[in-house]
Amino acid sequence: MAAIPVHPEIFKLLKQAYSEKFGSSPRSLINRLNNAFKQEIDSDSENLIAERTIRSFFNSTEPPKTLEKNLNYFCQVLLEQSSYQEAVRQFAHTDLGQDWLAPYWNHLARKCSTMRILDMNEPVSINNIYVKFQILKNIQGRRQQTINFLLDGFDSIPEENPSYRRLPFSGNETHIPALEAVMRYRKLMVLGKPGAGKTTFLKYLAMNFSTGELEDKIIPIFIRLRDIYDEPFGSLTNVVIKEFTDRIANSESRVRELLLQGQCFILLDGLDEVKADKNNENIYNIYREIDNLVNTFPDNRFIITCRTTASDYVFHDFTEVEIADFERAEIEAFTRNWFRERGEAETCDVFLKKLQDNEAVKELATNPLLLTILCLTFEDTYDFSLNRYAIYNDAVDTLLKKWDASRRIERRTSFNISRQRKINMFSQIAYQGLDNKPSKVLWHQWELLEQISDFMQNITTEIDSQQILKLIESNYGLLIQQAKNIYSFSHLTFQEYFAAEYVVENREQEFLKNFVEKNLTAKQWREVFVLVTERLSSADEFLKLMFKCVNNIVKDSPGLQSMLTWLDKITTASGIGTSGWRAYYLAIDLDVDLYISRDIEIERALFAKFATDIRNFNIKRRQVTPPQPRSLLISRLAAIHALAEDMSNEATRNSYISLSKRNFSSKMLKISEDIEVDIAEKLNDAIEKAQEINDTLLTEALIEFQKSCPSSTASAHDWQKWSEDLRQAMLNHLDVGYQIDLDEQDIKLLYDYIYANHLLLECISGENYSSKELREQIVDNMLLPANKL
Structure with missing residues (x-):
């Protein structure tokens, strides 16, 4: 591979990064290169690039020739670009015919080419991480809508929610690509919730607007508005010009000419981040300075970013848009x-x-900042289910404190209470909302103002509830406007998190007892129960309460107690008397009609999910009971019985098909023939299992059933009689084959019972501090009748 000359600007940037990041130490750079590209090191070589090559390259006074392969390595580590050619594209701007601007381009690249937030170990390239997103043409919090309109269809949202939102109050607004909005509107005010990606968007524009992707011969100028008050700046115009004059001598007149010709794209980031002084003079000054800059150089492009509701000032000629949640x-x-x-x-x-499998966690992913937290968390744990409380706590802590602190932003507010007091207030609002009948996820502004006032008057006499609500919305993004003067938590997950905090803070025994008894089977509290279990310093008493309440659901139902007795009897007699097998038999019984009529209307998926999850729990603790011959025999016969019932139903339907639908009748016949073959195979297997357990009488009975099995063209009556005879044989020989019809009340109780058992299992399976013996005892005693507990 031939050596190529290094572009002067790239060489200069590489030397500067080599000095800043590695102290011009070849050994430090070699270690980093070896670690980053260890799979590419030749087996005959000690290092990816020899030390003498590195010394020769960086000690050169003029751009040397070197292998492009080595340049790719240097650019990835030192400039965080995917290749040397990408670095040239990003940082070498001679194609604009503006060679005198080269120092400015280098400055802009250092300022905007990377991002680093929160706990990231090192910055990442904007271009490598940026995602093109959508904006809302109509600001969400300004919609004129009612709570009833927003709640319409809320209870019928499918589990597979493509929007990832469990509060589906938005989605009907006009969405347009953010880059399209930039092209359409020369003066744009971009609003967004905390962590929505406003700064990243401006940095991306700064790095790409001059490359031809969007528009030629435009000079991006990125200004952090919070930085300009660190020292006297005179005017915002001076700040803009200083971006050039600090790096290019005698350039002021040329920069002014660019501004007058409208060749600049001025990106003003973080209007909400300007630190307010005592009389808000800084705030009013910045409004005035922006107006002056725009009026003095009106032909340029402008974008201002600001948190939603953080500013009421209207900049004339600016179009306001809002960053949409990630889809x-x-x-x-x-x-x-x-x-x-x-x-x-x-x-x-x-x-x-993993994200798709967890409804409460995945809705946080609609916010780029919170999605970043999830990515960082996943790198450590490779799971979200171990301790969801820790994930939500980190997200809340980030919005309340860490996000601003990590960027050295200090916001002066009249809401100066501790973080814990803020959490207490949010917790009270959240809990009372879920506890309302019906549960409340939306509040009128006046309702929130009353709750804020009620809480704050116990802390201070100086209360401005309206100002506090505005600060909460703009500073933290935990409560947001879904429509004009109608609020919700930004994510239902946050309401559940704060409600769990309320329960833990009020965890006296009587309160917990009432809480569990009242809410155990209410689905809106499901995530709260899990979070409370993870949050408690010891969850033993809470789990005991839950277990007691679970069994109280069916305690007074003779039909369901009889069913549980049957489950215990059939599994114990088969040598598999465990909760996992009881759950399995209950799940299949809803389909094979052994004990409970399969005609009852009940959500069967929950029963199958519970059986799977309890088995997985037992696998993890190495307490799996393998199937025994008798249990396998019962399973085969249950399946045969179910297939026979299906044949009876198919025969009934087929008898109604007229001759004019003969083709359809042929298809039905093919289905019946397939079922007949399946029955024959399962009967052979059942006979083998009966012989294995040495039950001669049952073996003989099954052989007779094999001989008398109706054909695929037999009548519904023949199949029904054969099915009933098989049920009676199962009852006589295996003591199984009962059948009851549950009334509506028992069906509801049965569903609630399995739902509550499943919730209890989820709480036990999470990361909680509780006695190992207690957890295993609870799981082992699930689905037992009252007289066995």
């Missing part, structure tokens, strides 16, 4: 970019699968 496509694109950038591309599919 599924953006979430997937971001995570793929993220893990590829971190060298863990294969982890992305696992991340997305």
